[in-house]
Amino acid sequence: MKVSIDPALCQGQGRCFSIAPAIFDFDDLGNGVVIGDGTLNAESVALARLAQSNCPEHAIFIEES
Amino acid sequence: MTDRPPVKDFATEWDHADPQWVADPYPIWEDLRERCPVAHTERYGGGWFPATHAGVSAIAKDTENFTSRTVIIGNGRPSELDLPAPIGVAPPITSDPPFHAIARKLLLPAFAPGPINALEPMIRELCGRLLDGLEGDVINAGMEYAKYIPPSVIRTMLGFPEDDIEKFIDFINIVLEGIDHPLEQRIEEFTPVEEYFVAQMDEHIANPRDDLTSYLLNVEIEGQKLQPEHVFGTMVLVLIAGIDTTWSAIGSAIWHLANHPDDLARLVNEPELMPVAIEEFLRFYAPVTMARLVKHDMEYLGCAMKEDDWILLGFPAANRDPSIFADADKFIIDRAQNRHVAFGLGIHRCAGSNLARLELRVAIEEFIKRYPRFELSDASAVTWASGQIRGPRELPIRVRAS
């Protein structure tokens, strides 16, 4: 499974990188970015979903595989 | 604003300055959500109030049909004197695309988590010092604590002299109180503020350093530094947007904890709850409501909107919409899923949200560390700001048993 942020939707609300700092980081403007290629393991899936369910802009996507 | 008769039906004559709305807007919004869900008013020259999350979200994200040219509702139709979009009086908040992105991009690096998180020790020390100065069994947590935190932080960020803090706070009051004064009066009132700020800018040009003033003086748009008026405008915007908003958020959180000893005890005993609790404070007591103007006559969300009608964008009302939040009208201190919109939605998302959250968290952490138990000393003495920023002003808190 893979997580990604749609940069066209992200407005830098800052929820993802405070909830899941191991998965998300921020860029110079304060917008959210995924660390690495976004591959999730059994433990990180739940955190990624929690971040997703807190994003006011609905900018986080989780691709099932 | 107080000479209008009391509102009989908020669905057809909503008024955010009506005493009933100021005292307790939540039941009004709940009723409107069920009945309308977009309320209308003839007051202020005519306007609309979407009471649902869907309505607020649609308009906040729609810069084709709505403009941010004026974000504070005045007494009538918007003034012709207000600068036109896309730039507006106070970029980026009064700007529309495409200029908005340029003005915003220049501000964002200074308010990104990196530089903001570095301010934590300074803010903690400031809160501690303010608490040291409070005397007596009953303190005014609004006027003596919450009110002083945001201006002191901004003063430090701008790199203005520490000894000028009282003068600086006076200037902020002039700016905040002048917001809805007629333009000519505003210009006159602002003159001493502008003179002081220009003197500070000159001092920073002579002695550049690592602070927000030097940053704004040196940042470039397409290879060009900003005009001094633009730098001054941005400083004023940061004062308008960053002070009574954050003051209100801190005050509301203290008010809540004073009324809910169970939540206070949980925060004291489980400090790791704080980040989640902060988001619930922001959802439940969202302090900021912003305005838009309708760009052209149109049918929108089932309403016959007219050019230059006001839109009151109730982010606080959206935060209580039960179709988005389970138990929306309950404060749940450990609410795990919380897509609240206290900082707005879309391109105007609060540029200061990282700073606001940090101030709110540190202010509450330091307050409950100093006073693990407290309560309202006189509920009837609490007053609430009216208008588009909501939060307690007079907030007498009993911090020691009498």
Ligand code: HEM
């Ligand atoms: C709890 C405190 C705060 C709340 C609830 C809040 C809320 C908001 C909201 C809802 C907006 C969107 C306005 C719109 O859509 O028209 C906004 C914009 C803005 N806020 Fe805040 N704010 C807070 C604190 C601050 C602070 C501390 C600063 C800076 C020092 C700040 C600076 C700004 C700026 C510059 C904008 C305009 C952004 C743009 O138009 O792109 N705010 N704020």
